[in-house]
Amino acid sequence: MKKCAVCNSVDGLKTYFVREMMFGFRDEFEYFHCSNCNCLQIAEIPENIQDYYPDNYYSFQKPELKKLGYLRKKRDTYALLGKGLIGKLLNLYLPGTKLEILSEAQINAKSNILDVGSGNGKLLLELNEIGLENLMGVDPYVIHDLELTNGIKVFKKTIHEITGQYDLIMFHHSFEHMSDPRETLNTVSRLLSPNGYCIIRVPTTSSYAWNHYKENWVQLDAPRHFFLHSVESMKILAEENNLVIEKVIYDSTAFQFWGSEQNAHDIPLKTEKSYAINPEKSIFSKEDIKQYKERAKELNKTNQGDACAFILRHKK
DSSP states (O other), X not given: OOOOTTTOOXXXXXXXXXXXXXXXXXXXXEEEEETTTOOEEESSOOTTGGGGSXXXXXXXXXXXXXXXXXXXXXXHHHHHHOOOHHHHHHHHHSOOHHHHHHGGGOOOTTOEEEEXXXXXXXXXXXXXXXXOOEEEEEOTTSSSOEEOGGGOXXXXXXXXXXXXXXXXXEEESOGGGOSOHHHHHHHHHHHEEEEEEEEEEEEBSSSXXXXXXXXXXXXXXXXXXXXXXXXXXXXXXXHHTTEEEEEEEEOOOTHHHHHHHHHHTTOOTTSTTSTTTOGGGSSOOHHHHHHHHHHHHHHHHTTOOSEEEEEEEEOO
């Protein structure tokens, strides 16, 4: 009998069959949706899950070591650390959304930061360039430990193998790849400093895109995404682990539309007809993409975008 791994409900579980559509393998996987906590989860993790993270998986590509441009660096420094008038003006016109979200953690140059599921470490390199010093990553799917510039390391480990205390623990679209979300948050609670923050950016079923596209929702990304969480399911897991969600920030993009429409038209993400590869050969016009971007902004304003950031802290 199926049972929701978050709320333990055995009632109201609806089954969906979802194809692998990033690389176009088109293997089909069973997922089920819990009507109680609104979590969508894979019924069984395939034994050969490593095969679905080939060498050309996007987060494993060697990061480009070119320096951030002057203006980008100014903007990012302001978005994260709140420093610089030039950066402030730039951020008004071209916001550094990811770093604005990280600024919720109130970090500084000396803060201890752990990036879980960091892949090639690209984000860690960018954070180091704008002045952060104590950075470390973990990712069990990298081929081996990585040593980047300035002593930054990405270890081929799970978060459960890490010790120490961190002022910020962050998951940038990696938490949905965790087979044990409850245990993962338990470890987060152990590793988090007393005034530290955990920021989890994930796709969410608390969204228009899931409700509209169902099996073709691009953020399902079968079979790599094991759990697609809702606001309700994340609250349950947080509370069980002495954590509280302080804020939810929606940061979805046009990808929720064009990626899902491609799935519905049987166009994998990594193919010549994909907008991600050849925009001019895709099924979308420039006007289509423009409208998708505008719709994403509106959905974010009404807390219906298909991606969000959960800002967590210890319960006081």
